[in-house]
Amino acid sequence: MEQITDINRYLDRMSKPLQEKLKIAKYFSKDVKSVLDVGCADGTVTLALADMFPTVNFVGIDLDDDFVDLANEKVAGRANVRFEKRYLRDKLAETERYDAILFCSVLHEFFSYGEGISSVVKALSDARELLNMGGEIIIRDMILYEYADKSQLWLTDILKKISREELKPQIDDFEKYFGKMNSIKSVNHFLLKYMYADNWQREVKENYVPVSFETYDRIFELLDMQVSFQRSSTIPYLKNKWKEDFGFSDDELESFRSTGIIVAAK
């Protein structure tokens, strides 16, 4: 995985939308007793959830030693949470099973730093095995619908607004990895990352939106799981930023999304 040049900035950036991320708690079923948080980083989301649900047991796993060390430093006497440096797959050899498994801003990294879609399918398939019967996988990530790739609505005006001189180097880099920016989906993808200039060389290569809602539907159908909830939305902070930075109209802004939630039950 390409080096993160400034770990503190990376963690700070991830923790900023914490309140937004904590909304995933709405999708826990009433009788949830155990939660596995996959790709927990320094545990910010896991710990906040553990505080919100003191009678639920949380396990956070991540591949990154430094993040897991930081997470362990923050546990501070909480009895209902622990962190492990572990591959998801290694959990299959253990007997512990879970009522909910979270993938919060993680599956696009499995895709980009693993083997593409096969890493996502394997992760969800492993997660299914780690669930108790009736348990749920909850995904929160940047997810778009396939129709975003076909839509041409307002595209010409939107491209004019995006093509600002000072963004040209970033647009060129982006197009090197993802091809010409010529659809609402590609503009949406760029809008999700142009602000990460400080870690740009790492960020530009990462596919933020590799798996569409439709593809997740197909994966869960194969896994014999029922998708019980799906939502696509835009966090207000980003909507305002895009409006300020590019002067998009409300109609134009409606073309873009930042966040997808999918809940699927075993």
Ligand SMILES: C[S@@+](CC[C@H](N)C(=O)[O-])C[C@H]1O[C@@H](n2cnc3c(N)ncnc32)[C@H](O)[C@@H]1O
């Ligand atoms: C963008 S961060 C998200 C952290 C946290 N879930 C949040 O929402 O704030 C992605 C995390 O996934 C971890 N990660 C990436 N690929 C992974 C894998 N295959 N297994 C476990 N963790 C992984 C990274 O180390 C990183 O800490």
